[in-house]
Amino acid sequence: xxxxxxxxxxxxxxxLTILALMCVIASFSDNLNHPTPTxxxxxxxxxxxxxxxxxxxxxxxxxxxxxxxQSLFTWNTKQVFVFLxxxxxxxxxxxxxxxxxDGIIPTKDNARFWIHTxxxxxxxxxxxxxxxxxxxxxxxxxxxxxxxxxxxxxxxMSGYRLPAEFR
Amino acid sequence: MAKNAAQSSLDxxxxxxxxxxxxxxxxxxxxxVVATIATAIPTLASARILPWAKAHLNHTAQAxxxxxxxxxxxxxxxxxxxxxxxxxxxxxxxxIKSIQIRQTxxxxxxxxxxxxxxxLIWKGLMCITGSESPVVVVLSESMEPGFARxxxxxxSMSKDPIRAGEIVVFNIDGRPIPIVHRVIKVHERTxxxxxxxxTKGDNNLVDDRMLYARGQKWLQRHHIMGRAVGFxxxxxxxxxxxxxxxxxxxxxxxxxxxxxxxxKD
Numbered sequence: 001x002x003x004x005x006x007x008x009x010x011x012x013x014x015x016l017t018i019l020a021l022m023c024v025i026a027s028f029s030d031n032l033n034h035p036t037p038t039x040x041x042x043x044x045x046x047x048x049x050x051x052x053x054x055x056x057x058x059x060x061x062x063x064x065x066x067x068x069x070q071s072l073f074t075w076n077t078k079q080v081f082v083f084l085x086x087x088x089x090x091x092x093x094x095x096x097x098x099x100x101x102d103g104i105i106p107t108k109d110n111a112r113f114w115i116h117t118x119x120x121x122x123x124x125x126x127x128x129x130x131x132x133x134x135x136x137x138x139x140x141x142x143x144x145x146x147x148x149x150x151x152x153x154x155x156x157m158s159g160y161r162l163p164a165e166f167r
Numbered sequence: 168m169a170k171n172a173a174q175s176s177l178d179x180x181x182x183x184x185x186x187x188x189x190x191x192x193x194x195x196x197x198x199x200v201v202a203t204i205a206t207a208i209p210t211l212a213s214a215r216i217l218p219w220a221k222a223h224l225n226h227t228a229q230a231x232x233x234x235x236x237x238x239x240x241x242x243x244x245x246x247x248x249x250x251x252x253x254x255x256x257x258x259x260x261x262x263i264k265s266i267q268i269r270q271t272x273x274x275x276x277x278x279x280x281x282x283x284x285x286x287l288i289w290k291g292l293m294c295i296t297g298s299e300s301p302v303v304v305v306l307s308e309s310m311e312p313g314f315a316r317x318x319x320x321x322x323s324m325s326k327d328p329i330r331a332g333e334i335v336v337f338n339i340d341g342r343p344i345p346i347v348h349r350v351i352k353v354h355e356r357t358x359x360x361x362x363x364x365x366t367k368g369d370n371n372l373v374d375d376r377m378l379y380a381r382g383q384k385w386l387q388r389h390h391i392m393g394r395a396v397g398f399x400x401x402x403x404x405x406x407x408x409x410x411x412x413x414x415x416x417x418x419x420x421x422x423x424x425x426x427x428x429x430x431k432d
Binding site for chain 1: 312313314330331332333334349351352353354355356357360363369374395396397398399400
């Protein structure tokens with residue numbers, strides 16, 4: 001009845017139950033953190049702006065991104081995935097989201113950063129609607145936990161406009 | 168120079184194709200109600216249940232059955248403990264034969280309980296999350312360092328529109344295994360509300376157009392099986408090992424089945 005096998009089994013079950021409980025508590029503890037991240041983005045230059053042979057507008061720009069995401073980190077945070085997306089509306093599409101730059105922040109020490117970059121992914125519209133187009137730049141972040149629920153949020157920065165003519 | 172550049176981009180593509188090729192698990196069982204009722208009938212012998220599970224459930228569900236089995240074995244010995252006294256009392260009153268019948272019935276019921284409770288958890292998750300496979304195992308390195316091989320993801324499929332930055336699980340026509348990647352571009356049509364989505368693995372250098380079907384530029388809503396909402400590290404290794412070494416799976420299942428049938432208490 002109380003053989004080695006049964007004891008080992010009971011011990012394993014108990015250990016796994018405790019481990020699962022700890023994971024739940026760790027994940028829940030993330031809710032107690034109220035982050036206050038900040039971000040600024042400047043469009044320094046429009047490098048080029050043209051219509052592709054396929055008929056879609058494409059723009060290349062130089063960006064200056066600075067952000068402080070240190071408050072997102074808790075003891076249950078494995079990494080923070082951060083990306084900057086251009087968001088705009090066109091007559092055909094109610095929403096266009098185009099990721100321009102992204103990065104992985106592995107530790108809290110790297111979470112206050114400043115980067116000067118041209119767009120990492122191509123900024124191509126579905127159609128030819130980019131001339132004089134107003135757009136938002138939104139800094140999104142996705143908190144990936146060591147275990148449990150994932151969190152995501154964003155800061156919307158509005159008031160950007162593309163040039164009226166190709167260049 | 169130009170040739171070199173072409174060469175390196177080809178290498179990148181090859182490396183990416185390798186990384187992305189295996190992810191997720193096969194789709195879950197189709198007939199939820201029928202399956203649950205069928206397994207709840209405790210007269211199903213273990214020898215019949217195991218091949219049935221193999222045929223009708225995906226690997227994650229099978230792993231769930233095995234782990235439930237391990238756990239409930241421990242519990243069984245706890246809650247059947249007091250009954251021992253009752254059994255030994257009845258032993259003096261009844262013949263040995265009737266005890267054996269009782270034991271067999273009790274064992275078969277326990278076995279049915281194990282399988283149906285595992286199924287209940289699985290199907291319950293399917294109902295709550297609205298996703299055909301509520302739990303998937305990451306099989307590739309394309310989302311490193313966020314998700315590593317052997318981690319499990321919990322999926323949900325709500326009506327909410329798909330937005331950039333979400334991690335989605337999608338199926339490509341002609342590809343048996345679903346892929347877990349992040350959305351980097353979204354175009355949503357005003358008139359129909361239809362979305363065009365482009366994805367990319369965090370650890371890959373280029374987006375997923377290479378992985379899509381020939382000529383396919385965007386994913387639509389119907390390609391997407393769910394979005395990842397939760398994460399648990401390492402747990403999926405059991406599934407990976409069992410999928411890659413099926414012999415091990417039969418050994419474990421056989422041993423557990425034997426334990427359930429032969430255990431005396």
